[in-house]
Amino acid sequence: MTATLTDPNRPAQTPAFQKISPGRQFKNYLAMSLMGLAFLVAVIPLVWLLFTVISKGYSALLSGDWWGKSLKGVLPEQFAGGVYHALYGSIVQALVCAVIAVPIGILAAVYLVEYGNNGRFARITTFMVDILSGVPSIVAALFVFALWVTTFGFETSAFAVSLALVLLMLPVVVRSTEEMLRLVPDELREASYALGVPKWKTIVKIVLPTALSGIVTGVMLSIARVMGETAPVLVLVGYSRSINFDIFSGNMASLPLLIYNELLNPEEAGQLRVWGAALTLILLIMFFNLVATVISRFSAIKTK
Amino acid sequence: MAEEVTGSSPPAKSQGRRRGDGIFRSMTTGSSLAIVVSIGLIGLFLLIQAVPSLNANNINFFTSPEWSTGDVGNLRFGIRDLLVVTVLSSLLALAIAMPVAMGIALFLTHYLQPKFARPFAYIIDLLAAVPSIVFGLWGAKVLGPSLEPIATFLNKNLAWIPLFSDGNVSLSGGGNIFTAGIVLSIMILPIITAVSREVFRQTPVMQIEGALALGATRWEMIRTTVLPFGRSGYIAGSMLGLGRALGETVAVLIILRSATSSSTFSFFDGGYTFASKIASAAPEFSEPLSTGAYIAAGLVLFLFTFAVNALARYVAGRGKAKAS
Numbered sequence: 001m002t003a004t005l006t007d008p009n010r011p012a013q014t015p016a017f018q019k020i021s022p023g024r025q026f027k028n029y030l031a032m033s034l035m036g037l038a039f040l041v042a043v044i045p046l047v048w049l050l051f052t053v054i055s056k057g058y059s060a061l062l063s064g065d066w067w068g069k070s071l072k073g074v075l076p077e078q079f080a081g082g083v084y085h086a087l088y089g090s091i092v093q094a095l096v097c098a099v100i101a102v103p104i105g106i107l108a109a110v111y112l113v114e115y116g117n118n119g120r121f122a123r124i125t126t127f128m129v130d131i132l133s134g135v136p137s138i139v140a141a142l143f144v145f146a147l148w149v150t151t152f153g154f155e156t157s158a159f160a161v162s163l164a165l166v167l168l169m170l171p172v173v174v175r176s177t178e179e180m181l182r183l184v185p186d187e188l189r190e191a192s193y194a195l196g197v198p199k200w201k202t203i204v205k206i207v208l209p210t211a212l213s214g215i216v217t218g219v220m221l222s223i224a225r226v227m228g229e230t231a232p233v234l235v236l237v238g239y240s241r242s243i244n245f246d247i248f249s250g251n252m253a254s255l256p257l258l259i260y261n262e263l264l265n266p267e268e269a270g271q272l273r274v275w276g277a278a279l280t281l282i283l284l285i286m287f288f289n290l291v292a293t294v295i296s297r298f299s300a301i302k303t304k
Numbered sequence: 305m306a307e308e309v310t311g312s313s314p315p316a317k318s319q320g321r322r323r324g325d326g327i328f329r330s331m332t333t334g335s336s337l338a339i340v341v342s343i344g345l346i347g348l349f350l351l352i353q354a355v356p357s358l359n360a361n362n363i364n365f366f367t368s369p370e371w372s373t374g375d376v377g378n379l380r381f382g383i384r385d386l387l388v389v390t391v392l393s394s395l396l397a398l399a400i401a402m403p404v405a406m407g408i409a410l411f412l413t414h415y416l417q418p419k420f421a422r423p424f425a426y427i428i429d430l431l432a433a434v435p436s437i438v439f440g441l442w443g444a445k446v447l448g449p450s451l452e453p454i455a456t457f458l459n460k461n462l463a464w465i466p467l468f469s470d471g472n473v474s475l476s477g478g479g480n481i482f483t484a485g486i487v488l489s490i491m492i493l494p495i496i497t498a499v500s501r502e503v504f505r506q507t508p509v510m511q512i513e514g515a516l517a518l519g520a521t522r523w524e525m526i527r528t529t530v531l532p533f534g535r536s537g538y539i540a541g542s543m544l545g546l547g548r549a550l551g552e553t554v555a556v557l558i559i560l561r562s563a564t565s566s567s568t569f570s571f572f573d574g575g576y577t578f579a580s581k582i583a584s585a586a587p588e589f590s591e592p593l594s595t596g597a598y599i600a601a602g603l604v605l606f607l608f609t610f611a612v613n614a615l616a617r618y619v620a621g622r623g624k625a626k627a628s
Contacts, residue, residue, distance in 0.1 A: 024521055031523035035415060038407025039424070042497075045490045046431050049442045104335045111332035125336040127617065128343045134544065134613035135606065136551020138579040139346065141586075142602040146349040150592065167346075170339060200328035228435025230554035231579065235586040256437045256554070263441070263558065278438045285433055 053279050060276025070253075072242035077267040083277050085243040089254035090284065093158050094227045096247060097165035102219055104166075105173030106208075112174070113181040114203055133171035140167040141235040149236075156236050158247040161254075164232035169222045176218025180211040213295050220292035224285045230256035255281040350603040357381075357596025365600065369566035371581070373594035381597045383578070383604060385567040389481060390577040390605075392467075392569070393556065394549035396485030401493045402542050408493075409500035409538075414526060425501065432494035440555035443487035448478025448559060455482050459572055471572030472563040479561030482571040487555055492545035499541025503534040503623075536623025543616030547609045553579035578605040 020028075060066055063082070070085035108125065116122025144164040148154050184207050192202040208215070238251035239261045246252075255277050262273045358365060360379045368382025408428060412421045455475050462468040471480055507530045515525040557580035567573050576584065582598045582605075589595045 020519075020521060024524070028521035028523040031526070032415060035407040035411035038404045039411050039428075041404055042408055042428055042431065042490075042493055045447075046427065046434075048446070049434065049438070052442055052446050053438060104338055107332045107335035108339055111336045115329055115332055116336075121333075121336065125340055127614075128340045130617055131343055131610055131613050132339060134547040134551075134609050134616075135343075135346065136547075136553065136579055136609055138551065138553045138582050139350075139602050139606045139609070142582060142599055143346045143349055145589065145595075146353045146599060147345070149589075150353060150595070151349070167342065170342075174339070198322045198325050200322075200324045203328070224433065228433075228437070230435070230437045231583055234554065234583045235589070238587075256435065259437050259441065260554070260558075274441065278441055281435055282433075282438060285435060289433055 050282075053275060053282060057272070057275035057277075057279035060272050061279060066276065066280075070242045071258075071273075074241070076265045077269050079269045079272065081273075083255065083258060083273075083280055085240065086253040086255045086258040086277065087280065087284070088243060088245075089158060089252045089257070090227055090281070092247060093161050093165065093233075093252075093254060094223050096159065096162040097169055097226055098219065098223055100162065101166040101169040101222070102173055105170050106177050106215065108170075109174045109177035109181060110203060110208075112178050114199070114207070129171045129174050132167065133175070135167065137164070137168055137229050137231040138235070140164045141232040143167070144232070145235055155249060156238065157249055158237050158244075158252040160236040161232045162247070164236060165226040165229060168229060168232075169226050172222035172225060173218055176221065177211070177215050180214030180218070181207060183214070184210045213298075217292045217296040220288050220295065224288035224292070227285055227288070228256065228281065230260065233257045234260065255284070346606060347603075350599050350606060353592070353596050354600035354603050355596075357593050358600055360593055361597070371597075373585075373597045376591055376593045379593060379597060381600075383601055385575055386578045386581055386601060387604075388567045388569060389560070389573065389575045390550055390579075392571065392573075393481045393485045393488055393577060394546055396481065396571065397488035397492055397549045398542060398546050400486065400489035401496055401545060404489075405493055405496035405500055405541070405545075406538060408497045409504050410526060410530065412497075412501055413504040414522070414530060428494055428497050431490065432498075436491065436552060436555045437558070439487055439491055440558035443483055443555060443559045444479070447487060448483040451478050451483055451486065452476060455480065455572060458482075466569055467571050469568065469570045469572075471570040471574065472565045472568055473561045473572070473574035475572060477561070479559060479574055480572045481560070481574075484556050484559045485571070487559060488549045488552055491552060491555065492548045495548060496538075496541045496545040499544060500534060500538045503537025503541075504530050507533045536619050540616045540620035540623070543612055543619065547612045547616070550577075550612065551579055551605060551609050552577075553583045556580045557583050578602070578608075 063079075065080060066082040067087070068084055069080075069082040071081040071083075072085075074081035108129075112122050112125060116125070141164045144160055144167075145156075148160045148163060149156055154160070188206050188210060189202055192206050193199075197205075233254050233256055237254075237257070239257050240251035240253050244250045244252045259274050259277045259281070262270045262277070265271075265273075357379060360376075361381060362378060363370060363380045363382055365382055367384055368380070369385040371381045371385070373379055373381055412425050412428075416424060452475060455478060458468050459470065459475060463470065473480055511529040511533070512525060515529050516522075520528065556577050560576065560580060561574040562576065563574040567575055578601050582602055585598055589598070
C-alpha cells in the first residue's frame with residue numbers, strides 16, 4: 001500500500017477526478033432536454049399542418065378533373081372542376097419571372113465575384129441585395145403597381161405579377177450564385193488565363209459551367225419560393241375561374257389566388273377546393289425543392 | 305471567407321483591352337446597378353405617389369387610428385392602429401421564436417451527432433417551404449379555434465396586464481393578434497434557426513475543447529464559448545426574422561378578424577397590419593388619391609423593414625469583425 005502511494009509514476013486513480021456536482025449535472029440535463037424540447041415544439045406545427053392539409057385535401061386531388069379542368073361554369077356548391085387554370089398561372093408566372101430574374105441575378109453575382117474586388121460598388125450591391133431580400137412581397141407588389149399600372153398606364157396582368165416576383169427572386173439567385181462562384185477553385189481561372197484566354201471567356205466557358213449545378217439548384221429554390229407568394233397576385237391580377245393563356249392581359253388564376261377566393265365560399269365543395277389547392281401548392285413547391293436537392297446532391301463542385 | 309478567390313487577374317490587360325471583356329464587364333456591372341437602382345426606385349415611386357394623398361389627408365397620418373379613403377374629397381387615414389397591430393404581432397412572434405430557435409440551433413450543432421444533424425435541419429427547413437397562404441389557412445381554420453381555450457384562460461386570469469386585457473374582437477374563433485403572432489413565430493423560425501446554426505457551428509474548436517478540458521459540462525461549455533461567440537449572429541438572424549414578420553401579408557390577413565373599434569393594445573385585438581391592410585384593399589385600387597393612402601402605408605412598411613434589415617446587417621458585420 002505505502003509503496004504504491006509514494007510511487008510518482010502511478011496512474012491517476014478515481015479520487016483524482018471529482019464527480020460533477022448534482023446541481024451542475026442537473027443544469028446540464030435540463031439544458032439538454034430544453035433544447036430537444038425546442039426541436040419538438042417546432043416539429044409539432046409542421047406535422048399538424050401537413051396532416052391537416054393532406055387529410056382535408058387529398059380527396060380533391062383524386063378526382064379525375066382536378067388536374068385537367070378549370071372551374072369554368074362550376075357552381076359554388078358543386079363538387080366538380082379542377083385547378084388546371086390556376087396551376088397554369090402559378091407555373092407560367094414563376095417561369096416568366098425566372099426568365100427575367102435569372103440572367104440579371106447571375107450577371108450581378110459574376111460582377112460581385114469576378115469584377116467587384118470587394119470595392120465600394122460591390123459592397124453597395126451586396127448591401128442592396130440584402131435589403132432587397134428583406135423587402136416584403138406586398139411592398140414589391142405596391143411598387144410594381146405604382147410603376148406599371150399607375151405611371152405607365154398598363155392594366156393589371158400576370159406579367160405585372162411576374163415583375164413583382166422578379167424583385168423577390170433576384171436576391172435569392174444572386175446569393176446562391178455568388179456562393180457557388182466563390183467555390184470555383186482559383187487554379188481553374190489561372191490555368192485558363194495562362195493559356196491566353198480572355199477573362200470574359202474564362203468566366204463563360206470555365207467558371208460558370210463549373211458552378212452550373214449549384215446555380216441551377218439556387219434557381220430551383222428561388223422558383224419554389226416565389227410560387228408560394230400571394231401578396232403580388234392579390235394586388236396585381238384579378239382572379240379568373242377559367243383558363244387564360246395570355247400573360248399580358250385579362251385575369252389569371254394562380255393557386256394562392258384560387259385559395260384566397262374560394263375561402264369566401266362557405267359551401268363544403270369550396271372548402272374542399274381550398275384544401276385541395278393548398279395541398280397542390282405544397283406538392284408543386286416540394287417538387288421544385290426536390291429537383292434542387294437532387295441536382296445539388298449528384299453534382300456538387302469538386303473543390304479539391 | 306473565400307474572397308481571395310478573386311485575387312488573380314487575367315493576362316488580358318497586358319495585351320491591350322479586348323472588346324469582349326469590355327462588353328461582358330459592363331453587362332455584369334449593369335446588372336448590379338439594376339439591383340441597386342431598383343431599391344432606390346421602390347422608395348422613390350412609393351414616395352412620389354404617397355405625397356399627394358398625404359397632402360390631401362385631413363387627419364394626422366401618424367397618430368390617428370381612423371382609416372377611411374372612400375371619399376376622395378375627404379381623405380381621413382392614419383396608421384396608428386396598423387402600427388400597433390404590426391408591432392404587437394411581430395414582437396409576440398419574435399418573443400416566441402427567439403428562444404425556440406436558439407434551442408433548435410444549439411441542439412442541431414452541439415448535441416446531435418453530425419450525421420443526424422443534416423436530416424433534422426432539413427425538417428426545420430421544410431417549415432420555410434410551406435407557403436404563407438397555407439399557414440394562414442391553417443392558422444385561421446385549425447390553430448385559431450384550438451387556441452381559443454388558452455386565449456380565454458389568459459384573458460380571464462391575466463387581464464390586469466394590459467396585453468392580455470379584453471380586445472376589440474370576440475375571443476371565439478381565435479381571429480386575434482395572439483393567434484397571428486404564434487403563426488408568425490412558426491413562419492420566422494426557420495430563418496432565425498438557419499442563421500444561428502451557421503454562427504454556432506463556427507465556434508472555434510479550440511475554445512470548445514478548452515472549456516471541456518477544464519471540466520465544463522456541455523451546457524457550461526455552450527454558455528461560456530458558443531453563446532458569446534454566436535451572440536451577434538443570433539441577434540442578426542432574429543432581426544431578419546423580425547423583418548419577415550413585419551412584412552408578412554396574407555397569413556395575417558386571413559387570420560385577423562377586422563375590428564370596428566380602434567386598437568386597445570391587447571393581444572386579443574383584431575384589425576390589420578400594414579401589409580394586410582394594403583392587400584385587403586387591393587381590388588379597389590382605382591382612384592389615385594385613395595390608392596396613395598395605401599401606398600403611404602406601404603412606404604412606412606418599406607422604411608421600417610429597411611431599417612430592421614440594415615440594423616441586422618450592421619450587428620452581423622460587427623460580430624464578424626470582433627471574431628476575426
